[in-house]
Amino acid sequence: MIVSGGVPVDIESRSYGAVHSDYTYKDQPTYSIISLQGDLIECADGKLGQSLRLTPPGDDPVLLMLQPGNNYALPTPASGTHWYVATPDAPLNTVRGFDALYAWVPPGMGAGTVFCHAFSPKEAGWLIVSDADGNELASLESDFNEPEALMFRLRTTAPEGSLIKISLLKPQNPDWTIDDAKVWLGPELPGLVAPSLKAADGIAAIARRVGIETDWTPLCDFETENPFTTIQWSKPVPEHAELPAYDVGLSGEQSFGGGNSLRVQMRFPENDEERSQELKLFTKPLPMEGVRQVRFFLYGDGSGRKIIVRVRDESQEHHYCSVGVIDWTGWKAVVADFQNATTSIAGGDENKRIDGPTGNVVIQLQHTTGNALESVLYIDDLSVRMGGAQ
Structure with a gap:
């Protein structure tokens, strides 16, 4: 996740034992604050089942990273201007789906792909891509036991690029339940998603700062x-x-x-x-x-x-x-x-x-x-x- 400096972030480290009575994970969550140039600014250890507040120093955006292997950590920045990383190498881990995340399609691109891969078998999801006005562009309901791509095509394009909305909802099939899943954008798109349209307007600028290039000819x-x-x-x-x-x-x-x-x-x-x-x-x-x-x-x-x-x-x-x-x-x-x-x-x-x-x-x-x-x-x-x- 990329957050603005000086903005507090509350991280809830949920214990899986609260959901699954037969076992509890023993992880001790570790969080790192890293500059967009790759320098480690701060590192903090949390406790499973408890919340932790981190406040990145300064004013510049920074990368907040949860150490791989930790589970069920839900970061909530105090500001709505933040972005989640969702690339093939660093997919976004989601819990029980999400109603709306927004991505930016660069100028010159009329189509793109969104990938999903579920964590558990026998569960599923309904992946939907819409335009900024909520008009559905493509959808796919699947168990996502293997990584699957949903391809979408824009109805119109704009010189400054276009915004899309991505949703992962409960399946329409009544016998299926929504699964926790990894979601990422195809390599043709900047691998960042935002919680609001306003934050998504900043994806082009923040992508360049983290080395995600969009200047294709x-x-x-x-x-x-x-x-x-x-x-x-x-x-x-x-x-x-x-x-x-x-x-x-x-x-x-x-x-x-x-x-x-x-x-x-x-x-x-x-x-x-x-x-x-x-x-x-x-x-x-x-x-x-x-x-x-x-x-x-x-x-x-x-x-x-x-x-x-x-x-x-x-x-x-x-x-x-x-x-x-x-x-x-x-x-x-x-x-x-x-x-x-x-x-x-x-x-x-x-x-x-x-x-x-x-x-x-x-x-x-x-x-x-x-x-x-x-x-x-x-x-x-x-x-x-x-x-x-x-």
């Missing part, structure tokens, strides 16, 4: 144009072989933010002598300078194929970033972090920078023994973050 939305002008296999295919084969083109079958996306179909023979193959999709030269990150949305098929994102800069220097395997079904943001992640570089002027004024984005989809013989994937909303030191 769109390259292609795949509505009318396919920028991937060169497509090739990594290994030669016999001249008259029917397989492997690919089919790549714009499609309205699936889309993330608009009406179309790029459909990528790959097919492989059952008895393939090649144990591995790779389909490489090269964009035409696109405007870019000092690229730090590349992001696109991929509709996965759970095929386990490995993805590598490459950027070829103006000097023909190649920057490679592995972004994992396709272990999900549905839409998900894929981010290649050339600034912070481990990358490899080859060729060009060897200055280890992605130089412009133009460059090519290459998406490499690998096939190995054990992968499905056919995949249909969809790619949408390609964008980059540029500028700054590399």
Whole structure:
């Protein structure tokens, strides 16, 4: 949680024994106050089943963190201007759901995802995303025994971005009860939520202060144009072989933010002598300078194929970033972090920078023994973050 300096925060450390008579957790809650630059300001130990008041010093916002492993701690700041962290790496732990939390969708984004994962089996929740006026955009009722994503699309967008309301309510199914759950925003959204619309108006500013960047530059939305002008296999295919084969083109079958996306179909023979193959999709030269990150949305098929994102800069220097395997079904943001992640570089002027004024984005989809013989994937909303030191 991010709170304003000088504002008291009451933290109630509830004992699970008050709810479950057969056992009681033995944790001793530990709370830390950390500056937005990462410096430890204060650390305090509480007692299970009791309340504690902390008052962060100064006027600047700070991070209030509950040490992992503690349970049922409910912080209540005296001011309504505070924000909860809700990222894939630091999800928001919720108790018995919530009526309304608000998030900010940056300019240029017309859609997003919210994830939920329940703590206990045989319970459930009803996850709802609405616009700021309360009009429902998407909903999902599930037991959330596994992490599930709820995708939403905005009805309208604004130059300054848009606010959404997120609710986790009691399921409509009368046989289900609301569960405690983890909730987080997809990586395409700033991972902060607020208790009020007024506080949500400050998410853009506070996100930048904690290092959450929102300055993405769109390259292609795949509505009318396919920028991937060169497509090739990594290994030669016999001249008259029917397989492997690919089919790549714009499609309205699936889309993330608009009406179309790029459909990528790959097919492989059952008895393939090649144990591995790779389909490489090269964009035409696109405007870019000092690229730090590349992001696109991929509709996965759970095929386990490995993805590598490459950027070829103006000097023909190649920057490679592995972004994992396709272990999900549905839409998900894929981010290649050339600034912070481990990358490899080859060729060009060897200055280890992605130089412009133009460059090519290459998406490499690998096939190995054990992968499905056919995949249909969809790619949408390609964008980059540029500028700054590399």
